[in-house]
Amino acid sequence: MAEDIRPDYWAKASAGAILGLGLALSLVGLYAYLGPGGIDAPTGRYSLMRHLEAFVWIAVFGLCFLFRSGRAAWTWLGAANLIAFAALFACRFYFFA
């Protein structure tokens, strides 16, 4: 059985607020590039994206207290941010430049 999770409210909350926003922007950015029509599609996507970002941000912030500790939250969310931003910038500067 896993040991009890530590409270670490401020460490987890800061990870949720900051890295949650990062993850929201990068994941929704991937949708903007890989979604139907691609990045230049003259659609209302830029308007929809804000709602998707808010959704991801809230979900990550809300669930980040499930991490075992503040350090774990920063590590895992930081790694997820690195991967997602790497994929986003690969799209932006390499595949769809």
Next chain:
Amino acid sequence: MIRADIVKHYKTVHTWTGISCGLALFIAFYAGALTMFQEPIARWASPPAAGVAAVPLDDADRLLELVVAAHPEARKEGITLHLRGHENEPARVTWEEDAAHQEGQPHEHVHWWATLKPDGTLLSKQEEPSELAEFINAIHMRVGIPEPWGSYFMGVVSLLYGVALIAGMIVLLPSLTKDFLALRVGHNLKRMWLDAHNVVGVTALPFHLVMAVTATAWSFGGPLWSAQESVIFGGRQKVVMKRDFERWTAPNPTGDADVMMSPGQLLQRLHAQVPDFEPKVMIFKNFGDKAAAVRFVGAERGYVGHTSFGGVMLSAVTGNLIKDNRASRQDPDRRASTTIFALHTGEYGGITITWAYFFLGFSGAWLFYSGNLLWVETRRKKARKGREDEQPRSTRLLGSATVGVCLGCVAGLSLTIVAAKWLHGSVADLNAWHAYIYYAVFLGSVAWAFAWGAARSAVHLLWLCAAATISIPLTTVLALLFPALGMWAHGSAATIGVDVVAFIGALCFAWMAIATARRVRHGPADSIWSIRKGDDHTAHEPVAIAAE
């Protein structure tokens, strides 16, 4: 099964996110509930007008020609032809012009309306419409804090509200089957309030999730837009947006004159080409030009979607469909975006959904109010176990803040609505007075609540809410009985509905005031809701000093 330690931590998260944004959310939800009837309130507050009915639709083409001849600058902004004849539409046609612009100030508009005199000549007048409904909406969006800080503040509040929703669900999940819909009315008041808080929160959860996501997205709209542009699009968002906007904009004028179809003919052409579209207004752009266009703003039957965006555009010369942005023709991303928008504003499902959102808005406001009370009550228990006679300062302050902010918002909004009739014609800038009155009542109520304490001030302020709200129908009755007062009483169902709902609301506030007064006098003394505590407290203090 969710582990006990997780539930415990999420309880803390729910408590502190809820407490830190509960008061702002109360204002947003109460004012938001009122905005569901934004249009009836605007009609209630608008003085009797020259009248849309005064010019039959068949004469509207003549009116348009006269307006264009006398005010050629109106052609570019667009001339609005009203089709419904509501009290807040002063005449058959209205338009905006640029106000005299001062360097460094934002561009502002002045509003004009025009109608035909009985002899067939033009009567046009510049008159600012009542912005009462817009003021209520601004309170709803930014709780009365000026831009841009109001938006940023509400962005943070909405984000924490979303976190509080998730945390609340995690706390409740393990005992959901046991606690849900179990309203244990009894001696344990805290248990009863908690049960009620849970049942209201869980049943309205989808509504609250939509509100949290959309409010976060809009409040942080500007910063998120900039972040998208710099991080994701790298400068291409502007281009995409411009191309998207071309779908809504009218073609440029050619400079060659042509004969316009009459509004009646254009409506026929609309119904022939787009049968399921119900227009509210027609907006003529570049009237008289070969490239003149008319945009129909309205809703498409059977589709979720807000009415201010989109619509259909016909050529005003040929009547052919030139731009089609009704819901069923939007691209999937725009469609999803407008659907989410409408889920926030309740612009679907007609009057049933409007009323449902109205009550959901109140239930949300009550949710935050009851959440604060639960926090106070929990603290009270702890204080008693520790054998402290005095209630902790934090609960007294939060109690006062809850009473002052919540009831101050209610009373302020009611009084500022009433002022629309009483102050009309006697002050130069009525729209500014709506703000003065609201802020004076709101801040005065907050000060009163801190000065008198939660228990006493709750009774006073609830009576103030009842009095302010009953003034809405009383004003209409007075206007009927004494026409010399210079006020008005509209006879349409929408405006009478405002009076009736305000009357019922006032009765509710009066009932709450009576119930609170009873508890203040006879309820448990060791509560912030008792004035007996204050007497006990002064009696105990010397004893405590003596004991030391």
